[in-house]
Amino acid sequence: MLHSHQDEDLPMKRKPAYVVCLLTFFAVVPSFVTAAHYDVYLLAGQSNMDGRGDASKLTDQQRQPSDQTIIFYRNLPKSSDGWQPLAPGFSIAPGYKGEVPSSTFGPELGFAKEMLRAEPERKLALIKGSKGGSSLRRDWNPGVQGDPKTQGQRYRDFIETIGMATKQLSERGDQYAIRGLLWHQGESDSKLQSGVYETLLLQFVDRLRQDIGVADLPVVVGEVFDNGKRDEVRAAIRAVGTRGAGFGLVTSEGTSTWDEGTHFDAASQWLLGQRYAAAMLKIRTSDSNP
Structure with a gap:
């Protein structure tokens, strides 16, 4: 149509409308050109997934926002207000009254850094829904x-958060694939028998896979810190993380806490994030998942 003889023979007074159409066309093109494809990772759990690492302990390079990673964080009543460039501060410590970003961070920083070091051509989108004490x-x-009436509040919030985050990606014109789940939780359930916690965690994973429509979603689970009183839950986490294809384990070996044996310090949070990435990459390699 753009090259038809009819268009070339239009009277001069008709030309402006034609020019407007061309300008409108070319104005729309950049939105398609700049659309991205994201590998989406889900981050869920309690305080050590939310993160209590002190951001002031990070190096300038570690603190630098990522231009290849975005994050959608929701820890009600606080949130990231949509997708934001990944940086420290998507974490809400008890008693914190300010806005996001805060002065703390979780394993997402080390995770993204290590994933991009291994696969620098990728773009990452992290959906983080975590709550201390849950x-x-x-x-x-x-x-x-x-x-929903039979479901826990955090589970309902997380499913809602995933829906909100992916909808925004689609509305931006971006493409995405949900690539995996990172789970770090267990301190609040440390009195459960290992078999009970293992069953509950597998039920959670199975239902999440169903609700988001990714039947083979890779899952990496992280050990809670060994304070001598969490043997049962640590055993359950190890059992799930080592159960076979599609699962991975992050150990807490060699980590330290800034309090009395619960919350990982800044260096350990960064290390755990790197271990999450290594475990996820191992699953991807073994499953030949591009």
């Missing part, structure tokens, strides 16, 4: 599918 048996309980 339990798997109650707060993250997936309940009955399709019946």
Whole structure:
């Protein structure tokens, strides 16, 4: 149509409308050119996933926002207000009254850095829904599918958060694929028998896979810190993380805490993030998942 003889023979007074159409066309093109494809990773759990690492302990390079990673963080009533460039501060410590970003961080920083070091051509989108003090048996309980009244508040929030985040990606014109789940939780359930926690965690994983429509979603679980009183839950986490294809384990070996044996310090949070990346990459390699 742009090259038809009819268009070339239009009277001069008709030309402006034709020019406007061309300008409109070319104005729309950049939105398609700049659209990105993101590998989406889900981050869920309690305080050590939310992160209590002191951001002031990071180096300038570690603190630098990523131009290849975005994050959608929601820890109600606080949130990142949509997608934001990944940087420290997507974490809400108890008693924190300010806005996001805060002065703390979780494993997402080391995770993204290590993933991009291994695969520098990728773009990452992290959906983080975490809450300090939350339990798997109650707060993250997936309940009955399709019946929110039977589900824990954190599980409902997380499913809602994933829906909001992916919808925004689509509305931006971006493409995405949900590539995996990072889970770090267990301190609030440390009194459960290992078999009980293992069953609950597998039920959570199965339901999440169903609810987001990714049946083979890779899952990496992280050990809680060994303070001598968490043997049962640590055993359950190891059992899930080493159960076979599609699962990975992050150990807490060699880590340290800034308090009395619960919350990982800044260096350990960064290390755990790197271990999450290594475990996820191993799953991807073994599954030949591009």
